[in-house]
Structure formats: C-alpha cells, structure tokens
Amino acid sequence: MTANPLAPSWLPQPEDSNDLPRAVWPQNAGRAVDGELVLGGVPASDLIARHGTPLYVVDEADARARARGFREAFEREGARIGTGVTVYYAAKAFLTATVAQWMASEGLSIDVCSAGEFAVASAAGVAPARMGFHGNNKSVAEIDEAVGAGIGAIVVDSPVEVERIAAAAERHGRVQAVRLRVNSGVHAHTHDFLATAHEDQKFGISLAEAPAVVASIRSHPNLRFLGLHCHIGSQIFGADGFEQSAARLLGLHAELLAGGEIPELNLGGGFGIAYTSVDDPTPVDVLARQIADIVAVECAGLGIAVPHLAFEPGRVIIGPSTVTLYTVGTVKPVTVSVGEAGAQNHDLTHTEMPTHTDMPTHTDMTGIQSPTAVRTYVSVDGGMSDNARPALYGADYTVRLANRRSGAEPALVRIAGKHCESGDIVVYADYLPGDVEPGDTLAVAATGAYCWSLSSNYNYLGRPPVVAVQGGEARLIMRGETIDDLLSRDPAIARATRKAPTAQSPAAQRVS
Structure with missing residues (x-):
C-alpha cells in the first residue's frame, strides 16, 4: 500500500495497525484471542461497561x-x-x-x-x-x-x-x-x-x-x-x-x-x-x-x-503505565491539498512533502492544480479537556483500536476531540485500520503524565474517572465528574434549585 503523503516523515506505515509497540504500551497490555485490548488482565469492554468513556486506566x-x-x-x-x-x-x-x-x-x-x-x-x-x-x-x-x-x-x-x-x-x-x-x-x-x-x-x-x-x-x-x-x-x-x-x-x-x-x-x-x-x-x-x-x-x-x-x-x-479509552463518534474523510499540507501538520520541521505524479489533483480558484490526499478525522468523546498536551506542545501519541482486531489496510488518521477548538487534537498522526467506524473504542497510550493533572471542564465536560487494573481486577481510584457535580458549584443554579425543584438531571451518570 502506498504511504499517505500527508503523513509526517517520522511516522512509518505499519504492516499491521493492530500491533502494540512494547516500548509505548504498559507492560501488562495485550490483546485477547478475539482481538480486544486487555489492560492488567481486564478487557477494555468490561472497564467501559462499568465506567464509560473517556476513561484513564492505570496499570x-x-x-x-x-x-x-x-x-x-x-x-x-x-x-x-x-x-x-x-x-x-x-x-x-x-x-x-x-x-x-x-x-x-x-x-x-x-x-x-x-x-x-x-x-x-x-x-x-x-x-x-x-x-x-x-x-x-x-x-x-x-x-x-x-x-x-x-x-x-x-x-x-x-x-x-x-x-x-x-x-x-x-x-x-x-x-x-x-x-x-x-x-x-x-x-x-x-x-x-x-x-x-x-x-x-x-x-x-x-x-x-x-x-x-x-x-x-x-x-x-x-x-x-x-x-x-x-x-x-x-x-x-x-x-x-x-x-x-x-x-x-x-x-x-x-x-x-x-x-x-x-x-x-x-x-x-x-x-x-x-x-x-x-x-x-x-x-x-x-x-x-x-x-x-x-x-x-x-x-x-x-x-x-x-x-x-x-x-x-x-x-x-x-507516563507509560496509563492508557486513555475513548469511543468513536464520527469518522470524516477530508481531502487535503498536498501542497498546503504543511498548514495541516503540527510539525513542519519533521514533515517532508514528496511529489507523486499519480495522485488526484485539486484545482484552486487561480486554476492551479495541486495533488490531493485524504486525511481521515476520527472524532472521540473527549479531547483537550482530558489531554491538553497536543494543543499545548504539539505532543505526539499512539492510538489503536481497543474493541477488536481488524484486517483492513492501515489508514492515516487524526484523532480529534469534541471541543469547540480547531486545535482540539488528541493524536495528530497515526495509522488505524481503514474500517474504523462510529462506536469503535480507541486506546491512546502513554497518557499517565500531565493528562489527568491538566484536565479541565472546557465546554462543561466532566473530568474522566481513573481506574487502576492489576491481576484481572479493576478498582476506581478517582471518581469521574457528573453534570450534577458541575452544576453544584454554581451558586445561581443552587439557589434556583432550592426555590423551584426540577426533575433530576439525566446526568446522574458520568459526563462523557
């Protein structure tokens, strides 16, 4: 498969985009027979069923x-x-x-x-x-x-x-x-x-x-x-x-x-x-x-x-002991002019723009044609509120499918958050199987340092919970925030609630 010309030069295209590079993932991360990610002996689906996503998981x-x-x-x-x-x-x-x-x-x-x-x-x-x-x-x-x-x-x-x-x-x-x-x-x-x-x-x-x-x-x-x-x-x-x-x-x-x-x-x-x-x-x-x-x-x-x-x-x-789990909401292929891909890439000094004569082209308003390529934006239910480092430093991360293994060809993806900022990116560039779809679970590795500690309530999202896993057991070590938690800090809302009780917030559950 031809490498996507929008990929930064440092990022190799993997033969198998399901693999978990050992240097990046926790020692006790692996895949079950059915391909699901298992952390500390606990399947990702079990953790999500109990705690939802986004979710920090510490080995x-x-x-x-x-x-x-x-x-x-x-x-x-x-x-x-x-x-x-x-x-x-x-x-x-x-x-x-x-x-x-x-x-x-x-x-x-x-x-x-x-x-x-x-x-x-x-x-x-x-x-x-x-x-x-x-x-x-x-x-x-x-x-x-x-x-x-x-x-x-x-x-x-x-x-x-x-x-x-x-x-x-x-x-x-x-x-x-x-x-x-x-x-x-x-x-x-x-x-x-x-x-x-x-x-x-x-x-x-x-x-x-x-x-x-x-x-x-x-x-x-x-x-x-x-x-x-x-x-x-x-x-x-x-x-x-x-x-x-x-x-x-x-x-x-x-x-x-x-x-x-x-x-x-x-x-x-x-x-x-x-x-x-x-x-x-x-x-x-x-x-x-x-x-x-x-x-x-x-x-x-x-x-x-x-x-x-x-x-x-x-x-x-x-840092390496922690993984963040997300749920995919939307998958959006975006056609990008390769000639302007530098503006789309967070690190120009590490990006080489190869010339490809067999690529599709785009004609701009001046009539000039330039080659194009597709970058797939995969949006998840968290973002810069649970990992501010990419927005702050242009930090790079590794992402993998967590709920299954796929035989689809690798596709260049950018993992985006759900916040109202164009810079709300979780992973600038990595490869996922090309059949990634809404409802899939993603795991981003090495999120232990300066992710939870820099987390915020931007757009009124609650900060995610943290669970520790070991020997097939999971325990909550930091409760996630609910909408009710967020509302409880606002005196005006508290006063209004006391004067005119309303139906209980539907978010007695965690904010996701």
Whole structure:
C-alpha cells in the first residue's frame, strides 16, 4: 500500500495497525484471542461497561515496577560512586491518594508544588518529612503550613522566599531544610515551554546570583542549606544535558563549600519516555550509570566529595503505565491539498512533502492544480479537556483500536476531540485500520503524565474517572465528574434549585 503523503516523515506505515509497540504500551497490555485490548488482565469492554468513556486506566503493577526500578537503579549507581540517593516522585505529573501510596510504598519520597498536592499526599499517609515543596510563587500561607507540618525540604525559588521560610521556621520553632533552585543555562533538547534551566524564564535564579542567596540562607539560624537544585526540562532523551548542567552546578557547589557544608545535589527530573514507536529514550539503568559517572568525574576533578544525590522523576514512572479509552463518534474523510499540507501538520520541521505524479489533483480558484490526499478525522468523546498536551506542545501519541482486531489496510488518521477548538487534537498522526467506524473504542497510550493533572471542564465536560487494573481486577481510584457535580458549584443554579425543584438531571451518570 502506498504511504499517505500527508503523513509526517517520522511516522512509518505499519504492516499491521493492530500491533502494540512494547516500548509505548504498559507492560501488562495485550490483546485477547478475539482481538480486544486487555489492560492488567481486564478487557477494555468490561472497564467501559462499568465506567464509560473517556476513561484513564492505570496499570498498577507497571507503575510500581517503574518506580521501584528507577529507585533501585539510581541507588545502585550512587552506591557505586560512594554516595546515597533520594528519589522524589514528581506529583505534578499525576497525583491521587492511591498513586501517592504506591510511590511511598516503593520507597520514593514525594515532590509537591501546591497546598493541594501537599494535602493529597498527606491524606494518603505520606509523612511530610518525606516530601519536598517546589514552586515559583509559594504563598506565605503555603510556606507556613508546610513548615508547621514538618516538610522535609522547601526549594527556594527566589530571594524573597528566604525571609518568608525563615519567618515561618521561627514561628514554628523549627530548623527548616531548604534547597536553592538555580538555572544552569543548559537548554534541554525539548519544546521551549518544557525547557526550564535557561536564564529567561520564571523558575529559579542564575548561577551568578546564587552565592548571595546562599549567604542569606546561611545567615538564618533556623534555616539549613541542603544544596543546589536544577531542572533542565522535560521529555529529555540521553544524559548530555545532565552532563553539562551537573558540571556547572558542581563548580558552584565546590565554590560554596568554603562557607559551610553542602550535603546534597538535586539534579531534578525530566527523563523522557516513548510516545511513539520511533521514540528511543535511554533506559533508566543506563541513564543512572551515565549520570553517576558524570558526577563522580566532576567531583574528582574538583577535588570534592560526592554529595548525596536527589532526583525527581514523574513522567518516566507514571507516563507509560496509563492508557486513555475513548469511543468513536464520527469518522470524516477530508481531502487535503498536498501542497498546503504543511498548514495541516503540527510539525513542519519533521514533515517532508514528496511529489507523486499519480495522485488526484485539486484545482484552486487561480486554476492551479495541486495533488490531493485524504486525511481521515476520527472524532472521540473527549479531547483537550482530558489531554491538553497536543494543543499545548504539539505532543505526539499512539492510538489503536481497543474493541477488536481488524484486517483492513492501515489508514492515516487524526484523532480529534469534541471541543469547540480547531486545535482540539488528541493524536495528530497515526495509522488505524481503514474500517474504523462510529462506536469503535480507541486506546491512546502513554497518557499517565500531565493528562489527568491538566484536565479541565472546557465546554462543561466532566473530568474522566481513573481506574487502576492489576491481576484481572479493576478498582476506581478517582471518581469521574457528573453534570450534577458541575452544576453544584454554581451558586445561581443552587439557589434556583432550592426555590423551584426540577426533575433530576439525566446526568446522574458520568459526563462523557
């Protein structure tokens, strides 16, 4: 079959569009004899019958194994170079009380960024001493609550926070451990919105400013300076960025040792995952070895002891463990002029426009003919309200039929949401069997990170439920929102309901 010229150049046409690339899907995803997708031993149809769609499905065993594997790999490599390692799960990626309990039970600490995240982790039973508190604009109230509760560490993001944290520590009679977030100037190879260590952005302070802020921290007897912190970005493949960043941080670390002890160095997170079959992230055990070697070599060159190391993975743990299920509503073939396909493609730099002399042509108003091709738009019952990443970053995803296996030829599809935005795209480009039709179920892989956590009520859709699957059992870990839930937050509707009771909303069921 001839490849569709509208496909981005990086996307290979599969021989079988039913296959599940192992690097992309959860460890316990597969197909039953009849072709239906099975997640953690539970058929997709069983999950949908109980919870509807859209639906986030988390493979618990997969998430736990990734958390445990990351911790063990970095602890092992840390021990090899003579130091210890603390791993914080980055709650911003995906947090429920159940997920926090999984992470804590696998030996991870928790990194939170708001009073809400702190409350969820605390309610899950995670001791505040095992948490770190991030954020570029932590309120005075958030700082006070965290210090009073016994938070393990607070990341100082700007000079004014030194005084705020010191004041809270004095009020509560504590010596509060703090880290200082610095920008190493290393720009990770990622989307600009995801790069977080170059100078012109909201997080942290420059390396040049750091000595003065550290001196300010050390001037307060109720503050303890743990060390420097840096986060160079997200969805990073390889250790090159970490090598450059660690070299700059350790140079500053060595300079600051003259003023007192510095027990640790926090290199952040940002480790990438495979969203498509062509993504090739570095395995965690290899990354751990490479980063440990980088730190050991730099410390030896500076003549300093290797500090305790800390890391903050999120996506690499929870991202691949989760799948989102949708129901197809409409299928619409759209004829596109190949000459203008760049305007239809989200990433021009990765799109090559081949010339095909045997393609159908379109004549525009000037009489000029151009070749055409068909892109099939498959619309589902969710969209940017449950996965904002494609609209925010142009992120790519993988999609497969979940309710059946098909022998039809692969067709290039774009999975669209149901929201009133032309940019409401769930999957920009992938191949599905050409007989995809309304009523089919689709599964989008690797949706654990920054999908539920960025979800919204746009167009008054309720946020979907989350279920965890393991060993053939499924359990609800986050209830989905109903229309009644949404209406209950509007005081005017509540007042009107009290004055003039009406028939019960037909959406005692979940919003879909």
